[in-house]
Structures are given as C-alpha cells and as structure tokens.
Amino acid sequence: MSPKTFGLSDELHRYVVAHTSWQDPVLDELAAETRTRYPDQARMQIAPEQGALLTLLAKLTHARFAIEVGTFTGYSAICIARGLVPGGRLVSFDLSNEWTDLAARYWEQAGVDDRIALRLGDARQTLGSLADDPPLDLAFIDADKPSYPDYYEAVLARLAPDGLIVVDNVLSHGRVLDPGDDENAAAIAAFNEQVARDERVDVVMVPVADGVSLITHRPD
Numbered sequence: 716m717s718p719k720t721f722g723l724s725d726e727l728h729r730y731v732v733a734h735t736s737w738q739d740p741v742l743d744e745l746a747a748e749t750r751t752r753y754p755d756q757a758r759m760q761i762a763p764e765q766g767a768l769l770t771l772l773a774k775l776t777h778a779r780f781a782i783e784v785g786t787f788t789g790y791s792a793i794c795i796a797r798g799l800v801p802g803g804r805l806v807s808f809d810l811s812n813e814w815t816d817l818a819a820r821y822w823e824q825a826g827v828d829d830r831i832a833l834r835l836g837d838a839r840q841t842l843g844s845l846a847d848d849p850p851l852d853l854a855f856i857d858a859d860k861p862s863y864p865d866y867y868e869a870v871l872a873r874l875a876p877d878g879l880i881v882v883d884n885v886l887s888h889g890r891v892l893d894p895g896d897d898e899n900a901a902a903i904a905a906f907n908e909q910v911a912r913d914e915r916v917d918v919v920m921v922p923v924a925d926g927v928s929l930i931t932h933r934p935d
Contacts, residue, residue, distance in 0.1 A: 722889070722922065735767045741825045742766065742790060748817070749788045759787050761857065761883065762924035766794035769855060769881065772929075773798025776879050778852035782806045782845070784838045784866045785858030785883075789818025795855060796827035805831045806845070808838040808858075838862070842869040850875035857883035860899040863906040871915070871930075879931055882910075886926030 723731065742763070750757045761769075769791060773781060779800050786792055786809035796805050809815050815833055822828040834841045839862055845851075854870040856863060863882065870880055885891070885907055890900035910918050910930060918930045 732763050735764050741821060742793065744824075745788060745790055745793070745817075745821045749790070752817070753788070753814070756787070759785075759857075761791050761794075765883070765924045765927065766790060768923060768927070769794040770798040772879060772881060773853055776852050776877070779803045780849045780851055781853040781855075782808065782842075782851060782870070783855040783857065784808045784842070784870075785856065786815055786818055786833070787811075787857075788814050789821050791855060791857065792818060792831055793822060793825045793827055795853065796822075796830045797825075799830060803830060807831055807833050808841055809833070809835060810837065811835075839865045839869075842866065845869075845873060847873055850878060852878050853881070854878070855881045855883070860884065860887075860902040860906075863902065864909060867906070867910070867930075874932065876932055879929060882906075882928040882930065884925045885920055885928045886922065888925060 749760050773795050777800055781795055783791055786807040792805060792807050822831050838858060851873045852875050856866050885903060887900040887903040890897050891904040894900035894904050915933055916930050917933050918928050920928045
C-alpha cells in the first residue's frame with residue numbers, strides 16, 4: 716500500500732490501482748528505488764492513483780505550461796509531463812540536489828527530460844522568477860506545508876483564467892480534524908480554511924490518497 720494513501724485497506728488500494736491506468740516499468744522502478752534509498756522520506760512520493768490523476772488533469776486542461784512546487788525524486792513530474800500538449804513544458808521547483816539528481820535520471824529514462832526544467836532553491840523566492848506570460852495552465856503544490864499560502868498566492872496570480880491548481884496532502888492523514896501540536900497538520904488545516912473562504916476561487920476537496928484540493932478561478 717502506498718504510504719501516501721489514507722483510509723483504504725491494502726486490499727482496496729490494490730483494487731483501485733488495478734483499475735486505474737497509471738503504471739509502467741519506469742515509474743515502478745523509480746518508486747522502488749525511492750523506497751530503498753530514502754525509506755524515511757518515501758512517504759513524500761505521490762500515490763500511483765495520484766500520478767494517473769495528474770496525467771489526466773494535464774490532458775483535460777490541455778496544459779501547455781505547468782509547474783510543480785516540490786519535486787522529490789521526480790515521480791509527479793513524469794506524470795504531469797506525460798499529459799502536456801506537444802511542445803508543453805513543466806517547471807519543477809525543489810530544494811534538494813540529491814533528490815532531484817535521481818529525478819533527472821528517471822526523467823531521461825521516461826523520455827520527458829526535454830519537457831522539464833528544474834529550478835533549485837526556496838520556492839518562495841524562485842517562484843517569483845516566473846514571468847506572468849505565458850500564464851499557468853496547471854500547478855501542483857506538494858512541498859513544505861507551512862509555506863502553502865505563499866505558494867498558493869504566487870501561483871494564483873499567474874494562473875490562466877481556465878487553469879487548475881492541485882494541492883496535495885489536504886487531509887494530513889486525518890489530523891486536520893484535530894491538529895494538536897502537529898505543525899504541518901495545523902498549517903494544512905489553516906490553509907484549507909483560507910481557500911474555502913477565498914471568494915476568488917472555487918475549490919473541490921477530493922479524498923484521493925492523502926487528499927487533494929482542485930482549485931480554479933471563480934467566474935466573474
């Protein structure tokens with residue numbers, strides 16, 4: 716069972732995966748190497764059904780320009796890049812040379828390295844380097860949780876009128892109901908409230924894996 720999948724039994728999760736168009740040998744190998752090399756961080760890798768969802772959302776939005784905030788070992792980037800229209804590109808933001816070196820190897824193996832540009836550094840600063848044109852068709856936010864409001868505002872300001880923001884971990888493994896002294900859960904709970912009250916957007920929270928929120932501009 717994926718460590719990112721919350722609330723499903725192992726058997727039910729296997730059923731979900733078996734009935735989803737998602738995997739291939741490259742993603743299988745990347746997931747396995749991530750678990751072996753980074754067992755303590757492997758939970759940061761998205762679940763397989765999320766990967767399939769990201770590819771589908773990229774296709775549905777006809778995404779030409781996409782970003783992800785939080786790359787880790789590159790699984791989500793492969794999934795997004797595969798859904799881009801011909802000539803589309805993805806900019807991936809992360810802090811870690813080590814994790815993204817592994818990602819780059821698999822991007823090449825998956826044949827999507829020509830569609831992905833990596834920018835290392837604190838995304839609260841590096842997101843500011845994005846030009847306003849072209850606007851973002853798709854954005855995936857899956858990085859440090861206390862910074863979600865900063866990432867959200869930076870992305871929303873550059874989002875195309877019919878663009879889509881996908882935010883991961885919005886259930887925080889159920890801890891959003893009672894964060895206690897869990898800093899990440901408290902940050903997610905506060906972020907969820909912020910978005911729910913934001914009159915600029917429409918949002919749907921979907922209980923996929925650890926929860927994702929799908930956010931678009933609210934029509935005028």
